[in-house]
Amino acid sequence: MSPQARGRLILLASFAIAIVMNILPGPAWAEPFVPDWVALTLIYWCMAVPHRVSVGTGWTLGIILDVLYGSLLGQHALAKSVIAFITVRLHPQLRMFPRWQQAVSVLVLLAINQLLVVWIRGAIGHAPGTIAYWTPSIVGMVVWPWIFVVLRDVRRRWQVS
Amino acid sequence: MITVFGKPLRGPSPLTRLVLLGLLSAALMMFDHRGQELDRIRAGLMVILYPVQVVAGVPVALYHGLIDLFTTDKDLKEQNERLEAEHTRLLVQLQQLDALEAENTRLRAMLGAASRVADRALAAELVEVSTEPFSRRILVRRGAQDKVYIGQPVIDAHGIVGQVTQVASHLSTVTLITDPSHAIPVLDNRSGLRAVVFGSGDQDNLNIPYLSAVADIKEGDLLVSSGMGGVFPAGYPVAVVTKIENDPSESFLQVRARPAAQLNHGKQVLLIWPGQAATTAKGKAP
Structure with missing residues (x-):
């Protein structure tokens, strides 16, 4: 298998796992503690290989989520393409940041992602008004260092570049 | 360079792509919100992505399997007894209901009011996945094939659950009455x-x-x-x-x-077709 094709397979597999993790069933009380795995994976790959994963990938993932979630078509697509764009734009700085600073940047990106979604939901109906709506972003920041290490090892092991 | 899942193509800069895809998203959202043009595309995508939902449901299926494995004969007998008692109780209630229904029809006829017709119901199994965070939707294994339609009421044994908002061939999305938009x-x-x-x-x-x-x-x-x-x-x-x-x-x-409905329990809901019982359950009315 060519390195190109192998890289594509790894990217596809990591996104597929992230999507499944996003829709894993669980009790309602656990909802605020589930981070947006797809957004985290997207941010990592946009930072590591911005010439392969960027706005187009983010948009496609968003459409997939919109269909699986039953949400308005284009809602998550817009949010994911925006965070992919910002990450690709800032990838040289993000790569240089110490791990904690990177995690804070990820928190900002995840919050932008959620903000866009809540704006759109507010525009078409009633958006969730609870403070718990924002906890997935904070959980995302907390798990980021582990996501980073795991995906970096995956990238090195299979030489995705 | 456009990259979709790591497949590189020559193309415009990230900013141009963001603007184009942003506009496309906005157009999609507008059409999806206002009209039915996108329903068929969504239905197609739902069918294509169904395997992802099946995979996501595997852990819960394993858990239920494990519980079944440890269900003993004694548990089953107890459950059977309980259900039989419940069944008898419901039958008694039903006898009274028949009389009441006849009386109600007579009274309505005397008042000149339209008589209430019973509803046809179809059981639908839930697909064990979660949907958008902080929304309240469920996915059921019934679709256009079973004549499910958008806006169809969904109930359970205790009350109204919600209404159907998206329909694919074998699947539908039900928005619960607890959803912020309902x-x-x-x-x-x-x-x-x-x-x-x-x-x-x-x-x-x-x-x-x-x-x-x-x-x-x-x-x-x-x-x-x-x-x-x-x-x-x-x-x-x-x-x-x-x-x-x-x-x-x-x-x-x-x-x-x-x-009133038990929205978090149970693996089944009922789809109902209001006022269709006369032609389906009892055959054509004379």
């Missing part, structure tokens, strides 16, 4: 007061806004569907009032209710 017209079963019940996004809380301080509503009142709006048939339990707050600085009462 509203249902109701009637207070005790006083006859009309109100609208809104979802709160919280799994066991519903809001009833716009009721004045003198409205005849009490804690513990049962709210049933009023049939106004034409989506839900009249007379099904929707919610039970749990809390009424009268804040003098607000112009309306703060009324909270708990859904």
Whole structure:
């Protein structure tokens, strides 16, 4: 298998796992503690290989989520393409940041992602008004260092570049 | 360079792509919100992505399998006895119901009112996945194939669950009455007061806004569907009032209710076709 094709397979597999993790069933009380795995994976790959994963990938993932979630078509697509764009734009700085600073940047990106979604939901109906709506972003920041290490090892092991 | 899942193509800069895809998203959202043009595309995508949902449901299926494995003969016998007792009790109630129904029809005929027709129901199995965070939707294994339609009412043994909002060939999405975007017209079963019940996004809380301080509503009142709006048939339990707050600085009462349906339990719901029983369950009326 060519390195190109192998890289594509790894990217596809990591996104597929992230999507499944996003829709894993669980009790309602656990909802605020589930981070947006797809957004985290997207941010990592946009930072590591911005010439392969960027706005187009983010948009496609968003459409997939919109269909699986039953949400308005284009809602998550817009949010994911925006965070992919910002990450690709800032990838040289993000790569240089110490791990904690990177995690804070990820928190900002995840919050932008959620903000866009809540704006759109507010525009078409009633958006969730609870403070718990924002906890997935904070959980995302907390798990980021582990996501980073795991995906970096995956990238090195299979030489995705 | 455009890259879709790591497949590089020559193309415009990230900013151009963001603007183009952003506009496309906006157009999609507008069409999806306002019209039905995108329903077929969504239905197709739902079918294509169904395997992902099956995979996501595997852990729960394994868990249920494990529980089945440890269910003993004794448990089953006990359950059987319990169900038989329940069955007998329900049969007794049903006998009375037949008499009441006949009486109701006679009375309605005397009043010249349209007689209430029973509803056809079809059981639908839930697909064990979660949907958008902080929304309340469920996915069921029935679709266009079973003549499911958008706006169709969904109930369970205890009350109204929600309504169908998306339909694919074998699957449909049901928006629960607790979803923040859902509203249902109701009637207070005790006083006859009309109100609208809104979802709160919280799994066991519903809001009833716009009721004045003198409205005849009490804690513990049962709210049933009023049939106004034409989506839900009249007379099904929707919610039970749990809390009424009268804040003098607000112009309306703060009324909270708990859904009558068991939205978080059970693996099945019922899809209903209001007023179709005469032609399906009992054959063509003479």
